[in-house]
Amino acid sequence: xxxxxxxxxxxxxxxxxxxxxxxxxxxxxxxxxxxxxxxxxxxxxxxxxxxxxxxxxxxxxxxxxxxx
Amino acid sequence: xxxxxxxxxxxxxxxxxxxxxxxxxxxxxxxxxxxxxxxxxxxxxxxxxxxxxxxxxxxxxxxxxxxxxxxxxxxxxxxxxxxxxxxxxxxxxxxxxxxxxxxxxxxxxxxxxxxxxxxxxxxxxxxxxxxxxxxxxxxxxxxxxxxxxxxxxxxxxxxxxxxxxxxxxxxxxxxxxxxxxxxxxxxxxxxxxxxxxxxxxxxxxxxxxxxx
Numbered sequence: 244x245x246x247x248x249x250x251x252x253x254x255x256x257x258x259x260x261x262x263x264x265x266x267x268x269x270x271x272x273x274x275x276x277x278x279x280x281x282x283x284x285x286x287x288x289x290x291x292x293x294x295x296x297x298x299x300x301x302x303x304x305x306x307x308x309x310x311x
Numbered sequence: 312x313x314x315x316x317x318x319x320x321x322x323x324x325x326x327x328x329x330x331x332x333x334x335x336x337x338x339x340x341x342x343x344x345x346x347x348x349x350x351x352x353x354x355x356x357x358x359x360x361x362x363x364x365x366x367x368x369x370x371x372x373x374x375x376x377x378x379x380x381x382x383x384x385x386x387x388x389x390x391x392x393x394x395x396x397x398x399x400x401x402x403x404x405x406x407x408x409x410x411x412x413x414x415x416x417x418x419x420x421x422x423x424x425x426x427x428x429x430x431x432x433x434x435x436x437x438x439x440x441x442x443x444x445x446x447x448x449x450x451x452x453x454x455x456x457x458x459x460x461x462x463x464x465x466x467x468x469x470x471x472x473x474x475x476x477x478x479x480x481x482x483x484x485x486x487x488x489x490x491x492x493x494x495x496x497x498x499x500x501x502x503x504x505x506x507x508x509x510x511x512x513x514x515x516x517x518x519x520x521x522x523x
Contacts, residue, residue, distance in 0.1 A: 247363075252364055252381075253366075254367050288434065289417055292434065299368070299372055305367070
């Protein structure tokens with residue numbers, strides 16, 4: 244099998260995707276979505292598995308989390 | 312298919328499995344290559360593959376997904392829909408080593424690329440913050456009997472499932488949903504079985520709900 248390059252996401256790319264996804268699917272901001280998830284209030288996390296995966300690529304001290 | 316081909320592929324699967332189990336930075340690509348191999352033998356369209364993503368957190372956390380990145384579903388053979396595969400992998404310190412762990416995993420069978428017409432979804436979260444079972448199944452369908460609480464469609468019921476492997480999902484698609492495979496079952500069945508057996512040796516098996 245061919246070697247497949249790793250896809251590098253910048254913080255801006257991650258936040259842009261998270262913001263758009265959270266607004267469109269959950270009608271809330273990315274920060275509100277992260278807070279909702281961490282507090283166990285996201286009713287259907289699997290529906291937004293892509294947004295959760297993107298959040299995993301940010302460091303723990305990212306301002307998105309620190310602001311919570 | 313000759314016996315030697317099966318032996319060759321089984322050897323590849325064992326080698327890739329040993330490499331991801333060994334941990335360290337090389338574990339990610341071994342896991343990716345193993346997953347791609349299983350899918351290419353079976354239900355994935357010939358041009359489909361999986362890719363790893365990294366971000367500002369660093370290379371110790373990577374996400375496996377379809378070739379165009381996180382959320383991109385893999386097309387299945389003969390336009391039989393898509394498999395949205397998202398797995399968050401991380402190197403975790405264990406007794407002086409850094410071993411590869413699956414932090415979250417989701418497998419969603421869907422009929423359209425956007426995922427609006429999804430059929431079923433298996434999710435696993437190593438540390439779920441919500442009260443849903445850490446490993447669960449959701450089915451987007453309508454029950455024949457009126458058994459659901461108000462304002463809760465069946466799609467929002469999280470059936471505890473135990474840990475479900477990618478191999479199990481591939482079998483489900485091939486055997487139960489009739490998705491055509493690229494190779495015959497005489498090859499992919501023993502390959503999936505061997506890969507799944509090795510996975511089960513180390514797989515984290517969560518409880519079906521929160522302890523408190």
